Amino acid sequence: MEQRGDLWSEIIKSDDECGDRFGDVPKIEAVYQRRKKPEKLSEATDLGCSVKEARASLINGQKRDSWTRSLSTRGRESIAVGAYVNNQPQKKPAARRKKPAIPKGKVVKAPDFQKEKEYFNEVDAFELPEESPSPKTKNSTWIMGEQVVPEMPHLSTRLEKWLISKKLNRSCGPSSTLSKILESSATPLEPICDDEAVDSLTLKTPEKSSVSNTSDFRLIPSCDVSLAGEDVPVRKIKTEEMDLEDELKRLSLTSDLTSTHLDYEKPFLDLLSACGQMQPSNFIEAFSKFCEPESIVKIGEGTYGEAFRAGTSVCKIVPIDGDFRVNGEIQKRADELLEEVILSWTLNQLRECVTEAQNLCPTFIKTQDIKVCQGPYDPILIKAWEEWDAKHGSENDHPDFPEKQCYVMFVLEHGGKDLESFVLLNFDEARSLLVQVTAGLAVSEAAFEFEHRDLHWGNILLNRNNSSTLPFLLEGKQVFVKTFGVQISIIDFTLSRMNTGEKILFLDLTSDPYLFKGPKGDKQAETYRKMKAVTKDCWEASFSRTNVLWLIYLVDLLLTKKSFERSSKDERELRSLKKRMEKYKSAKEAVSDPFFSDMLMDQIS
Numbered sequence: 001m002e003q004r005g006d007l008w009s010e011i012i013k014s015d016d017e018c019g020d021r022f023g024d025v026p027k028i029e030a031v032y033q034r035r036k037k038p039e040k041l042s043e044a045t046d047l048g049c050s051v052k053e054a055r056a057s058l059i060n061g062q063k064r065d066s067w068t069r070s071l072s073t074r075g076r077e078s079i080a081v082g083a084y085v086n087n088q089p090q091k092k093p094a095a096r097r098k099k100p101a102i103p104k105g106k107v108v109k110a111p112d113f114q115k116e117k118e119y120f121n122e123v124d125a126f127e128l129p130e131e132s133p134s135p136k137t138k139n140s141t142w143i144m145g146e147q148v149v150p151e152m153p154h155l156s157t158r159l160e161k162w163l164i165s166k167k168l169n170r171s172c173g174p175s176s177t178l179s180k181i182l183e184s185s186a187t188p189l190e191p192i193c194d195d196e197a198v199d200s201l202t203l204k205t206p207e208k209s210s211v212s213n214t215s216d217f218r219l220i221p222s223c224d225v226s227l228a229g230e231d232v233p234v235r236k237i238k239t240e241e242m243d244l245e246d247e248l249k250r251l252s253l254t255s256d257l258t259s260t261h262l263d264y265e266k267p268f269l270d271l272l273s274a275c276g277q278m279q280p281s282n283f284i285e286a287f288s289k290f291c292e293p294e295s296i297v298k299i300g301e302g303t304y305g306e307a308f309r310a311g312t313s314v315c316k317i318v319p320i321d322g323d324f325r326v327n328g329e330i331q332k333r334a335d336e337l338l339e340e341v342i343l344s345w346t347l348n349q350l351r352e353c354v355t356e357a358q359n360l361c362p363t364f365i366k367t368q369d370i371k372v373c374q375g376p377y378d379p380i381l382i383k384a385w386e387e388w389d390a391k392h393g394s395e396n397d398h399p400d401f402p403e404k405q406c407y408v409m410f411v412l413e414h415g416g417k418d419l420e421s422f423v424l425l426n427f428d429e430a431r432s433l434l435v436q437v438t439a440g441l442a443v444s445e446a447a448f449e450f451e452h453r454d455l456h457w458g459n460i461l462l463n464r465n466n467s468s469t470l471p472f473l474l475e476g477k478q479v480f481v482k483t484f485g486v487q488i489s490i491i492d493f494t495l496s497r498m499n500t501g502e503k504i505l506f507l508d509l510t511s512d513p514y515l516f517k518g519p520k521g522d523k524q525a526e527t528y529r530k531m532k533a534v535t536k537d538c539w540e541a542s543f544s545r546t547n548v549l550w551l552i553y554l555v556d557l558l559l560t561k562k563s564f565e566r567s568s569k570d571e572r573e574l575r576s577l578k579k580r581m582e583k584y585k586s587a588k589e590a591v592s593d594p595f596f597s598d599m600l601m602d603q604i605s
């Protein structure tokens, strides 16, 4: 521990690029990719060159930077707190908190009629291209380095525009198609199912690497927000039932409208749209669809997200678009979250048992809903947060957010405990963990060229149940994986890369050198460095080998950090698996390793 701490200090001290980094400012790019994480860059700078202000904490008194947090929440054994304690970004006392700036694009403004005029001109111009059929998906998956401008949904924005034009009786209404869809409806307004909007979100998987050969990523509007039920064959993005009158009221051209909708920037509108919303919800409204608000309990935290249990679901809340740091990090932007939203929905496809499916697995956490929320944390959430803090000592800032703060709330299936805290009983449970992760990654590689890229032990959840096998479908071949009563779920797709068939979603880590500067000898830190070597910093390209690197990390972890009942023969088997893994280029190759053969069955025995 001490030694690791010293190494960490050494790394920090020897970082002579400090001065250069100081000049780096977070970039907002014309984005075709999830934003880089320059915040960690400046974090590195802070760590190396300055001592941060002290922040209040109820128990441990110290707040940690991303790296130490990651080692802490994901690998407490591997850090020496004492060695870096003075370098920590520390929580400021609440009273000294810098007053947060009003989040971008939410400034209340007086009505600006010139702006409205321009807006409606834009509506006119906007409709035609929207009506055009979407370009056909290319057969080839993608060309390396090609940057694809994300076409994002305009579902609710289009409806809004139409509603506005109806309200004003202006001639700049929407496409006739949309008007007709809405007007010709004999029944009360159905949830919107706008084909063009559907097209723009259709995330066709590449022909060569698809969940199914024929099925598109279909946008199926649904009014049912209670998604606790079974998987449905096709459902990705939901739209809320909208009452026309209500919406007309909401969209009346009052100062309200000019101060909200017209001021939302496109990425935020796209995000709302992808979440089937016309405007952000408030927290309790969103939570109350899943549980009695009083029953909300905080269950975990990450650098970006706070996780709360809501009934049988978990709601992960990620603040976005604010101009102040949260937990020492610059807040993520709507465009980044939009990619994570698409990634999450796309991975859900691997659970959809449609007849044409070629690749299926239950390994990635099921996303049940995603909502954009706005407002300060509700007192109920604050209470839950404080209770968790009192018990576990939060590393995050106390959630004091302003009225205008926006968030994305991921509603996820409860996946159980993370691998760090889960107690594995025996070798069978350990090898089932390995086979489920390997097979799940193999399936996702085949379907989407998916790479998780951050599969540390905080991002693998385990849950005991009565299952003995789980079904997987890999390139059309069905296998049943032995679970020995433990089912795993993979979470947190922030660093993940995927080819949806139309877009490459990835996080460019090139400008995040800090991620690669973790302690020498630490398995997690070494894995990031190995990924960097494999990708040669070309993060948009497909390198399934990164999945194998995380599998090797997992085997190492089982050998060195987890204790469970095992024989020396079991350990030998793990060590030779690790050796053989060195030559695999993908999880798909790895899953054919003899280590897994007696855990993969053609049929349920």
Ligand SMILES: Nc1ncnc2c1ncn2[C@@H]1O[C@H](COP(=O)(O)OP(=O)(O)OP(=O)(O)O)[C@@H](O)[C@H]1O
Binding pocket: 299, 300, 301, 302, 303, 304, 305, 306, 307, 314, 316, 365, 412, 413, 414, 415, 416, 417, 418, 458, 459, 461, 491, 492, 494
């Ligand atoms: N679906 C879930 N079921 C159970 N627990 C969960 C779930 N999702 C998140 N958690 C808990 O919340 C913690 C934080 O979640 P997550 O890792 O997704 O947040 P994050 O902010 O993206 O983290 P990071 O610091 O890795 O960026 C997890 O380690 C886990 O303990």
